[in-house]
Amino acid sequence: MDRPIRVVVAKPGLDGHDRGAKVVARALRDAGMEVIYTGLRQTPEQIAETAIQEDADCVAMSILSGAHNHLFPKVVNLLKERGADDILVVGGGVIPEDDIPGLIEAGIAGIFTPGTPTSVTIDFIKNNIKRK
Amino acid sequence: MDIKAGLLNNDKRAAARLISMMENGEPEAVQIIKECYNMTGHARIIGITGPPGVGKSTVTDKLAKQLRKEGKQVGIVAVDPTSPFTGGAILGDRVRMADLNNDPGVFIRSMGTRGALGGLSKAVHGAVKVLDIFGMDYIFIETVGVGQSEIDIVKLADTVIMVMVPGLGDDIQAIKAGIMEIGDIFAVNKSDRDDAERTAAEIEAMLDFNRNEEYRPPVLNIIARDNKGIEKLLELIEKHWEYENKSGSYKQKKLNRLRTEIMDIFRDEVMKTLYSISENTNIINELAQKVMDKQMDPYTAADRLMDEFTNNQRNN
Numbered sequence: 001m002d003r004p005i006r007v008v009v010a011k012p013g014l015d016g017h018d019r020g021a022k023v024v025a026r027a028l029r030d031a032g033m034e035v036i037y038t039g040l041r042q043t044p045e046q047i048a049e050t051a052i053q054e055d056a057d058c059v060a061m062s063i064l065s066g067a068h069n070h071l072f073p074k075v076v077n078l079l080k081e082r083g084a085d086d087i088l089v090v091g092g093g094v095i096p097e098d099d100i101p102g103l104i105e106a107g108i109a110g111i112f113t114p115g116t117p118t119s120v121t122i123d124f125i126k127n128n129i130k131r132k
Numbered sequence: 133m134d135i136k137a138g139l140l141n142n143d144k145r146a147a148a149r150l151i152s153m154m155e156n157g158e159p160e161a162v163q164i165i166k167e168c169y170n171m172t173g174h175a176r177i178i179g180i181t182g183p184p185g186v187g188k189s190t191v192t193d194k195l196a197k198q199l200r201k202e203g204k205q206v207g208i209v210a211v212d213p214t215s216p217f218t219g220g221a222i223l224g225d226r227v228r229m230a231d232l233n234n235d236p237g238v239f240i241r242s243m244g245t246r247g248a249l250g251g252l253s254k255a256v257h258g259a260v261k262v263l264d265i266f267g268m269d270y271i272f273i274e275t276v277g278v279g280q281s282e283i284d285i286v287k288l289a290d291t292v293i294m295v296m297v298p299g300l301g302d303d304i305q306a307i308k309a310g311i312m313e314i315g316d317i318f319a320v321n322k323s324d325r326d327d328a329e330r331t332a333a334e335i336e337a338m339l340d341f342n343r344n345e346e347y348r349p350p351v352l353n354i355i356a357r358d359n360k361g362i363e364k365l366l367e368l369i370e371k372h373w374e375y376e377n378k379s380g381s382y383k384q385k386k387l388n389r390l391r392t393e394i395m396d397i398f399r400d401e402v403m404k405t406l407y408s409i410s411e412n413t414n415i416i417n418e419l420a421q422k423v424m425d426k427q428m429d430p431y432t433a434a435d436r437l438m439d440e441f442t443n444n445q446r447n448n
Contacts, residue, residue, distance in 0.1 A: 003156045004219055004244070029220035036242050039227035046233040050226065053240055055148035083133075084145060 005129060007058045010038045010047045012075065015065035020093065020114075024060060027118035028125070044071055048078035051087055057129040058088040060121075068095050073106035080107075086130045092116070136164045139265060144239060147266045151241055154258030165258065168265045175207065175264040175271045178369060179289030181251065181311065184277025186297045187321040189228035190356040191365075192272045196229070198362055199270055200237055207239045207263035207271040208232075211253050214244035221245075225274060239263060250284030251275040254400075257393065260288060281310040287392050290382070291316045291372045293365070296335065298327040312338060315349050316372050319365055323353035347375050405444060406437075415440055 009025045011018050018040055025035045036054045038047065051059045059079075061072060072091045079087050091103065092112040100111050110124045135153070138146025153161035178195075180188045189210065196206045210225035223242035232238045241263075243253045252275055263271050275285050285292055294315030312335075320332045335351045342348060350368050354361030376382035410416045419433040428436075 003152075004221075004246075006152075025222055029215065029222050030218050032219040034214075034221045034223060034242075034244050037222055037224045037227060038233075039224075039230055042230065043234070046230065049233050050240075052145050053148050054242060055145075055152040082145065 005033045005058065005125065006036065006054060006056045007033050007060055007125065008036045008038060008047065008051045008054055008056045009060050009062075010042050010050070011040045011063070012042050012044060012047055012061055012071040013063050013065050013067040014041060015063065016040055017064045018062070020064070021062040024062070024092065024118060024121060027122060028060075031122045031126075033122075033125075044074040044078055047075050048082065048084070051079065052082055052084055056087055057131055058090065058125050060125070061089070061091045061093075063091065063093040063095075066094070068093065069099055069102065072103055072108050076107035088125065088129050090121070090124065092121070135160075136167065139164070139168070139262070142267070147239065147262055148241070150262050151255070151259045154262065155243065155246075155253070155255040161258070165261055165265075169261075172261050172264045175260075175268045176373065177260060177271050177273065177288060177290045179273050179275065179285035179292040180295060181275040181278055181282075181285050181292060181314075182295035183279070183297075183300060186277075186295045187356050188274050188277070188295050189225045191293070191295055191319065191321060191354070191362075192225075192274050193229040193232060194356050194359050194362045195366060196232055196238060196270075196272065198366055200235060203237075204269040205237045205267055206232075207241075207260075207266070207268035208274065209241050209243060209256055209259045209263070209271065210274040211243050211245060211251070211256060211276050213276050214246045214253075216247070219246075239266065239268065245276060248284070249282070251278045251282030252284045252288070256288065257396075278311050283311060283314050286314050287389055287396075290376065291369050293317045293319055293369070295319050295321050296331060297322045298325045298331040300331075317349055317365070317368050318351040319361070320351065320353045321356050323361075324355050324358075328353050346379060347372070347381075402441075405441065409437075409440060409444055413440075 007028055009021055011021050025037050028035045038050055047059060068091060076089050079085055088109050090110040091108050095111055095113055103111055109128055112121050135146050135150050139150055150161055150164060180192050182188055192208060196208060199206050212221055212223045212225060214221040221244035223244060225242055226240060229240060232240060241259055245253045248254050256273060260271055273289060292314050318335050320328055332351045332353055339348055352361055352365060354365060419436060422428040423430050423433050
């Protein structure tokens, strides 16, 4: 594939900690991707809309507040409603082990918890985006 | 997805996809633009340029919000630099435009420069056409943070707003050639800082040397964060537009712009052919070797390549 992969990196919910999201954004940039960075406190509607306008291949979200079970699936559903379910959705942040199966079930393709090397996230995105 | 039908049917996803296809140089995308080209020309195209960190995104955000109050549809194309080393980019202009995300009358697209050097990306032309066909009334193009000579925005915008801030340099900066020559309106942002008046005065002094007696670019102190001066800025945009139309300079400008655009498209096609020659034959390597061995000079080598190019064109 010649074109760069486009990833929306977003912070849904109300926590103000975007260090992790910025580290991931930087790593994806260095892996040759175009990273659209949205900033803090985005609603699921804003994130889905951004992904559509930017024609993103992937939405990568980070949550540290514990609202992941609510917000991650909401973004997946909004994208589905708009016929944009070919956009890969991944999540990261402080997410308890026990919540992961439910999130995967809800359509989040990958969950990356603290300590995951950025190379794992990069490879996952490269290997799983649905559009060639 | 039927892109063309979607584009004409107000489907943002189709418009977004078409912009990507233009960005990736897909021939189907050019075909769609060809078929819809008659629908372009409705949107007013406003360029927002200036050095990094002066507040271009915030100015764009506030202008867009003001226009939305008037019921206008607003498109925004925001360009940020692509890394020349990895091809990656952080496109961060949306951070300052977060509450425009939910507005159905706004379409924002971020782009990496992907190797272009003039402050825009090559695909900005395409993106602007797509948004124009899509029915936007105003299209803002936010350039990368410019230094002194990235002036490609004049090839596209009806009105160029040069955003400055106090304290970037003394008045000798203001008389240098390059970006300071392309502003139709100068906005001194962050004017709650020291020296805002002086910065405006220095720009005014630079403008005193301008030859054009009919139109003198206005200089305006604004504080975009607090929405101060934004309404006035919109008025100045309208005034510039009126002047351009009344004086006939718009027609001339547009004609010049189209000339440049045709030549740019032509040059890209030539380069594509040249790359395919270099990929499919060994001629460039052979010529380089000959120049290396002093059997040929590089000018003659280029002539030979031109022969090859013309032959290639004739055979196709």
